[in-house]
Amino acid sequence: MSWMEERFPGIGHAAKEIAEHKVPSHTLNPIYCLGGLTLIAFLVQVLTGIFLAVYYKPTVAEAYASVQMITYEVRFGAIVRSLHHWAANLMIVLCFLHMLRVYYTGAFKKPRELNWVAGCFLLLLSMGLAFTGYLLPYEQLSYWASVIGAETAGSLPVIGPDLKIMMQGGIKVTGEMLSRFYVLHLMVLPAITILFMVAHFIMIRVQGISDPM
Amino acid sequence: MDNTTPVSRRKFLGAVLAIPAIGALGTPLVAAGQFVYPPDSLLQPPKPKKIGNLKDVNVWESIKFDFNDAPGLLVRKDEKEVVAYSLKCTHLGCTVEVPKGNLKDKQLFCPCHGGQFDPMGNNVGGPPPKPLPAFGVEIADNGDIIISEKLA
Numbered sequence: 489m490s491w492m493e494e495r496f497p498g499i500g501h502a503a504k505e506i507a508e509h510k511v512p513s514h515t516l517n518p519i520y521c522l523g524g525l526t527l528i529a530f531l532v533q534v535l536t537g538i539f540l541a542v543y544y545k546p547t548v549a550e551a552y553a554s555v556q557m558i559t560y561e562v563r564f565g566a567i568v569r570s571l572h573h574w575a576a577n578l579m580i581v582l583c584f585l586h587m588l589r590v591y592y593t594g595a596f597k598k599p600r601e602l603n604w605v606a607g608c609f610l611l612l613l614s615m616g617l618a619f620t621g622y623l624l625p626y627e628q629l630s631y632w633a634s635v636i637g638a639e640t641a642g643s644l645p646v647i648g649p650d651l652k653i654m655m656q657g658g659i660k661v662t663g664e665m666l667s668r669f670y671v672l673h674l675m676v677l678p679a680i681t682i683l684f685m686v687a688h689f690i691m692i693r694v695q696g697i698s699d700p701m
Numbered sequence: 702m703d704n705t706t707p708v709s710r711r712k713f714l715g716a717v718l719a720i721p722a723i724g725a726l727g728t729p730l731v732a733a734g735q736f737v738y739p740p741d742s743l744l745q746p747p748k749p750k751k752i753g754n755l756k757d758v759n760v761w762e763s764i765k766f767d768f769n770d771a772p773g774l775l776v777r778k779d780e781k782e783v784v785a786y787s788l789k790c791t792h793l794g795c796t797v798e799v800p801k802g803n804l805k806d807k808q809l810f811c812p813c814h815g816g817q818f819d820p821m822g823n824n825v826g827g828p829p830p831k832p833l834p835a836f837g838v839e840i841a842d843n844g845d846i847i848i849s850e851k852l853a
């Protein structure tokens with residue numbers, strides 16, 4: 489540590505402050521762990537997702553076959569895929585339970601209004617990741633879920649028709665939609681989610697955890 | 702009375718710079734939207750499609766077909782006339798069921814919420830608010846039936 493301390497004076501203190509940060513005793517309750525558990529689920533998604541991306545191919549001809557290969561041929565492929573599947577579901581559940589905790593302990597009130605808003609975006613982003621990921625294996629369930637999603641978006645007033653075309657990349661569900669969802673699922677949504685998480689955590693650090701009811 | 706607040710040189714120049722700055726940032730944003738919106742070649746209406754021949758279908762009989770990846774129905778009204786419409790229910794989009802065989806005095810039934818349509822595709826009962834959307838139909842000289850998206 490002294491080698492680093494010599495070059496970056498104060499870094500040891502900062503690391504200590506992060507690692508040994510004190511929290512009030514009322515947060516020693518599992519419901520206060522739900523946000524952190526959501527973060528862990530997200531980290532599992534990032535890690536397993538990187539591995540899945542090594543073999544996955546986002547084209548109509550190859551998507552399904554590449555997922556079959558991951559499941560049945562790649563060593564530990566079935567486990568990596570299952571982890572990605574279950575942690576995705578868990579992330580949504582945990583995120584929602586965390587939101588309930590925040591709601592029922594009144595933690596969204598002044599001065600934490602904006603962190604509640606950031607949290608709402610995080611919930612929407614999590615659901616966006618789940619929805620775009622669902623199309624990628626390009627099996628029957630994926631295809632029809634995406635048809636339903638696009639049709640639902642298309643039924644919105646005013647922006648509906650254009651939104652549907654934007655989602656589908658054309659006038660119906662095709663490989664264009666697969667490309668779009670692939671880009672959203674692997675690049676756009678994770679990047680935005682990470683930005684919102686960083687903002688979420690900075691706000692928690694600055695404002696501290698809310699007082700007990 | 703002079704109650705105008707003096708604007709400092711710094712503020713004034715800031716405002717003057719803000720306008721081109723918004724333009725410089727906004728233009729690529731519009732371009733990005735244009736980029737992501739699919740090009741015209743991906744927005745072409747589906748091509749007309751031959752779905753059968755007039756001699757394959759007697760009066761009040763029907764042919765089921767796929768158009769643009771969605772189910773449709775053709776019904777022969779009389780010697781000369783046929784109608785074709787989508788089977789996507791105008792309520793919430795389920796696929797409407799078609800009875801087998803001769804459709805005279807029969808009804809099409811939507812399994813989701815009990816919508817009813819007559820064989821011409823008109824909504825006659827249940828929640829559907831509109832008739833089933835019609836396709837364009839053309840009969841070639843040799844009797845081939847060609848379906849196209851209706852230009853409303």
Ligand code: HEM
Pocket residue numbers: 519520521522523524525526527530583584586587589590595596600603604605606607608610611614685688692696697698
């Ligand atoms: C990806 C999703 C999310 C992650 C990773 C996350 C993470 C966290 C973490 C680690 C905490 C610290 C306290 C705790 O764990 O209970 C926290 C607090 C908080 N979260 Fe979230 N969160 C997420 C979604 C949400 C949602 C959906 C909301 C509400 C709409 C929300 C609102 C808040 C608020 C207001 C606090 C401050 C609570 C307090 O001071 O007591 N978060 N979040």
Ligand code: FES
Pocket residue numbers: 790791792793794795811812813814815816827828829
């Ligand atoms: S979808 Fe056909 S009646 Fe509701």
